[in-house]
Amino acid sequence: MQRPPIPVIRLGGTGEVAAALPHLLGFRPAESVVLVSLRGPGGSQVGLTVRADLPPPGSAAALARALAARVVTDEPDAVLLAVVSEAPDRALPPVLPVGSGAVEAWPELPHRDVVHEVVLALDGRDVPVREALLVRGGRWWDYDCPYACCEPGAGTPVPAGASPLAAAAVAAGAVLAPDRAALAARIAPPDGPAAAAMAEACLSAGRVHAGRLRASGRAAVAAEASTLVVDAAAACRPGPATAGARLSDARVAEVLWALTLSEVRDRALGLALGDDAPAAEVLWTECTRRAPVPLDGPPATLLAVSAWLRGDGATANVALDRAMAADPDAPLPQLLADGLAACLPPAQLRALISETLAPDPRSAGAG
Structure with a gap:
C-alpha cells in the first residue's frame, strides 16, 4: 500500500x-x-x-x-x-533640495x-x-x-x-530545527566511547558478513540480509512494543553491512513506498547517525529518499551531503542531489522508484 x-x-x-x-x-x-x-x-x-x-x-x-x-x-x-x-x-x-541645505x-x-x-x-x-x-x-x-x-x-x-x-x-x-546546522547535527556521528563501540561492532559484523559471502554466496546472503533489514525497520515502528527501545550497536552494524549489497539497498528503497515508510526513516536516521565512514553512505542515501518523499527537502539535502561525503563517486546520491536541485516533485520521485523496482515482465516465467 x-x-x-x-x-x-x-x-x-x-x-x-x-x-x-x-x-x-x-x-x-x-x-x-x-x-x-x-x-x-x-x-x-x-x-x-x-x-x-x-x-x-x-x-x-x-x-x-x-x-x-x-x-x-x-x-x-x-x-x-x-x-x-x-x-x-x-x-x-x-537629499539636497534646491535653495536649502541637506535634508535627512x-x-x-x-x-x-x-x-x-x-x-x-x-x-x-x-x-x-x-x-x-x-x-x-x-x-x-x-x-x-x-x-x-x-x-x-x-x-x-x-x-x-x-x-x-x-x-x-x-x-x-x-x-x-532551529537552523540548518541543527538538521545536520541530528545525523552527526558520535564521538568518544560511543564511536569506538560502534566501530568495534562494525568490524565484528564485517567479518561475519564476509564469512557468509564466502560460505553461502552472494544470492543467499542478500536474501538473508534483506529480511534482516525489514525486521530492523519493523523494530522501529512507533507503538507500545517499541517505545523506549533502541537498536543495539550489533544490530545496527548488521544492517549497515547488509546495505553494502545493491540488491538489499533496492529492497530497502522500496520500504519508503509502503506502510513501514515512517519506521524505515527512523532506521535510516539511526544507522546514518551511528555509522562510521564509509558505511554511512547507503543509509544516508535512503534517509534522503525517505525525507524527500515526505516533502522534507531540507533533511534530504543534509542527508545527501553526508552520503556524498562518505563516497564522492557513488552515482545514486549525486543523481538524487541533481534531482533535488532541479526540484523534482516527491510524486515524480515516488513514480521513478516504483518503476525501477517493478519486475521486468520480460523475465516472467524465465528460468
Whole structure:
C-alpha cells in the first residue's frame, strides 16, 4: 500500500505565511531569501518552497535567476518572496533640495536590491510576485506596502500559535530545527566511547558478513540480509512494543553491512513506498547517525529518499551531503542531489522508484 499524498495546506493572510516559513523549510531560516510557490484559487495553496543564503554584494542577479529557475518547476500561478534578515534599515544618502541645505533621508528596508532582482527574474518567466516580505525580529514588513504599518521601524508582529501548516508538519512526523546546522547535527556521528563501540561492532559484523559471502554466496546472503533489514525497520515502528527501545550497536552494524549489497539497498528503497515508510526513516536516521565512514553512505542515501518523499527537502539535502561525503563517486546520491536541485516533485520521485523496482515482465516465467 502506498502512503497517502502530502496534504494540501492553504494559508490565510501574509502574516500566516511569514509564521509558516520555518515549517515550509524544516528549520528556522536566517539571512535567507525564500520563494514560495502559490497555486490554486486566489493563489492560496502553498507549493514548492526554495531557499538560499542572502548573496554578497553584486551577486543578487545570479542568485535570483537560479532561484527563479527552481521555483518555476512547480508551475506556480504566483510566488511569495520573503527575505529573512536581521539587517537594520538602510539609510539613504541625504537629499539636497534646491535653495536649502541637506535634508535627512528616509530610511528604507534592507535588501531591496535582492527583491528587485528576484522580481525581474520571475517577470522574465511570466510569474508574478504576489507579495515581497521582510521577516525580522518577530515582525514582518511588505516591501510594497505604502502604509505606516510597513514603514521602516514599524512592522507587524508575526502571528503566534499553531498554524494549519505547523499542525500538518507535526502530524507528518516533522521536527522543526532551529537552523540548518541543527538538521545536520541530528545525523552527526558520535564521538568518544560511543564511536569506538560502534566501530568495534562494525568490524565484528564485517567479518561475519564476509564469512557468509564466502560460505553461502552472494544470492543467499542478500536474501538473508534483506529480511534482516525489514525486521530492523519493523523494530522501529512507533507503538507500545517499541517505545523506549533502541537498536543495539550489533544490530545496527548488521544492517549497515547488509546495505553494502545493491540488491538489499533496492529492497530497502522500496520500504519508503509502503506502510513501514515512517519506521524505515527512523532506521535510516539511526544507522546514518551511528555509522562510521564509509558505511554511512547507503543509509544516508535512503534517509534522503525517505525525507524527500515526505516533502522534507531540507533533511534530504543534509542527508545527501553526508552520503556524498562518505563516497564522492557513488552515482545514486549525486543523481538524487541533481534531482533535488532541479526540484523534482516527491510524486515524480515516488513514480521513478516504483518503476525501477517493478519486475521486468520480460523475465516472467524465465528460468
